[in-house]
Amino acid sequence: MDSLTATFSLQLPALRLLIVEDDPVMQLGLEHLLKDYSQLEIIDQVEDGYSGVEAAMRFQPDLVLMDIGLPELDGIAATKQIRASLPSTRVMMLTSHKSEQEIIAALSSGADGYCVKGVGLEKLVMAIACIQDGAIYLDPQVAQCVVRHLQPVPQSQRTSPLTERELEVLKLIVEGGSNPEIASTLYISLSTVKAHIRSIMNKLAVDDRVQAAVVALRAGWI
DSSP states (O other), X not given: OOHHHHHHHHHXXXXXXXXXXSOHHHHHHHHHHHTTOTTEEEEEEESSHHHHHHHHHHHOOSEEEEOSSOSSSOHHHHHHHHHHHOTTSEEEEEESOOOHHHHHHHHHTTOSEEEETTOOHHHHHHHHHHHHTTOOEEXXXXXXXXXXXXXXXXXXXXXXXXXXXXXXXXXXXXXXXXXXXHHHHHTOOXXXXXHHHHHHHHHHTOSSHHHHXXXXXXXXXX
């Protein structure tokens, strides 16, 4: 262990980590990079969002390293579920995704930090220590996006163009609901849900559900 690694090691508490990552090469890389830090115990590694939620409930880790682009259930929805059930478990996104919609959606879901893959080992460990200390960590590559998001919303965007029912659908989207779940909650058909979502995306001029959720959260409609 070199002197810089030793310095960071002294700053770390003992932490139990869960890695949710579908790339086996990345899994092995993280395991190799973190092995010199005896305080960091990797308790499990899983490859999809549903397995990540299940492993979090089973092991109740101190920190989850979470990718966004996961099969079955994406990392944003998985983070929301984990934080809802385990508020003391920290979650840090470790991902190659850098779009504004995904960054804001991840932080809105309860993520405590956002790192872009390729970050150096020292910065990764510093981010882990920062998050576990109760702070928020943002990779410099995404920080400017968050600053833009925090700027005041123009007056013209503060009034929702959506109907009351569309706002109800959008609220359930923000909460991570699937189309069948939304249909069941609102007692409407699946085809009606899909029609409302198409209308929402058309009115907000967005391409997907995540972007629609970000627009709504930023404007304060939900």
